[in-house]
Amino acid sequence: MKRALFFIVFLILSNTISAQVVFEPSLKEAFKKAKEQNKIVFIEYYNSDCPVCKRLGDLLKNDSLVANYYNKNFINYAMNTNGSLAEDDNAFISEANLHFESVPVLLYFDASKKFIHHSGVNVESEHLINEGKKAKNPDFRTSSLKAKYEKGDRTVKTLYAYCDLLLVNKNETLLKKVSQELFESFKKEELxxxxxxxxxxxxxxxxxxxxxxxxxxxxxxxxxxxxxxxxxxxxxxxxxxxxxxxxxxxxxxxxxxxxxxxxxxxxxxxxxxxxxxxxx
Structure with missing residues (x-):
């Protein structure tokens, strides 16, 4: 009887854990595990007072599809911008040349701390999983946009995404150039x-x-x-x-x-x- 009860409790606890994304206690620990397991690091960049961030947090804690996907494919870490970032977190974001005017943001880095992808947030499990898939595919990562642009890709989709990256990088000079090319590629009947x-x-x-x-x-x-x-x-x-x-x-x-x-x-x-x- 005791063994059966223990097994039931174990199953309940296991299901509870699997229903939420597991976050590492520090950025250092996240990248240590990423190197050991050859995984990408996912960072939830958020503010605990932000209503959308709270909804995202609830999803990350309660959606088994998202939890299973992120726990299997990524090493996860959460950065709370409320007040100010922790010293190590702030230094890391600054060195990556990332500047965000709003939260939440989904961030992805390879095990060597190289920035590979970012996205704003639509608080739906499908969106989070799709962004995770993009981060895992070199052809769809944010970091691939510069190469696509330099090879001559002037589609509205690529130019818009590249503008967003340049905004995050605060590259104002190139942003002006690319955003004007975006206008030139845009269908004028859709203005x-x-x-x-x-x-x-x-x-x-x-x-x-x-x-x-x-x-x-x-x-x-x-x-x-x-x-x-x-x-x-x-x-x-x-x-x-x-x-x-x-x-x-x-x-x-x-x-x-x-x-x-x-x-x-x-x-x-x-x-x-x-x-x-x-x-x-």
């Missing part, structure tokens, strides 16, 4: 669509970019793309780009033509009814 808006929102950082120019001249159509608490915020992404460039230290030396152009942006976006304040 009024949500697909165009998403590109503007996610990877455009310059007023010179074609997506910015399209939407600044079609503000009446820049609506109804966001829902819920973000409803009506569509123009804020244009404002963000304009305000960033208005923060230029050389603004007082801009020529009259450039100043007039930005005054027009300011008035169109209703940032202020007195644009001169930015040039005084």
């Amino acid at each position: 009024p669509t949500k697909k165009s808006y998403i590109i503007l929102k996610q990877v455009v950082t310059s007023t010179e970019n074609g997506f910015f120019q399209y939407w600044i001249n079609n503000l009446d159509n820049l609506k109804d793309f966001e829902t819920g608490y973000k409803a009506g915020t569509e123009k804020s992404y244009l404002e963000k780009i304009v305000l960033k460039e208005l923060n230029d230290k050389t603004i007082k030396s801009w020529d009259a033509s450039k100043k007039d152009k930005f005054k027009d942006y300011i008035l169109k976006l209703k940032i202020t009814d007195n644009p001169e304040v930015y040039f005084e």
Whole structure:
């Protein structure tokens, strides 16, 4: 009877453990195991106060499909950005030249600590497993995008993904170039669509970019793309780009033509009814 009871308890505990992703206690331990087992390291980059992160955490703790896949294929580690990263974690992310403005993010590194893949999060088991499969396939990793671009791949899918990587790497110069190539490859009949808006929102950082120019001249159509608490915020992404460039230290030396152009942006976006304040 005791043995039967023990076996039942053992099964319950085993099922509980297998239903959640097992995380290593430290980054050092994660990469030590990755080398020993020849596995990729998966990092859950999150903030414990973030609502989406909490949903992701629940999924990682309660979804047996995700748990089984990640425990079998990866060594897992969680980085909580709440307050500030631990010293070793912060140094690691800095050395990898990764800069994230939002969380959560899925990160993948090979056993030698080389960055190979990243993704934003759709809190669904299928998404997490698909991103894991991409990380395991050299042809689909984020790190393969530079080579694809340099070989001449100018598909919208590749250019958009490469822009996202350049944004994460804070390579502003190349980002401007690639995001303009993205505009040039984009079907012009799709410019009024949500697909165009998403590109503007996610990877455009310059007023010179074609997506910015399209939407600044079609503000009446820049609506109804966001829902819920973000409803009506569509123009804020244009404002963000304009305000960033208005923060230029050389603004007082801009020529009259450039100043007039930005005054027009300011008035169109209703940032202020007195644009001169930015040039005084």
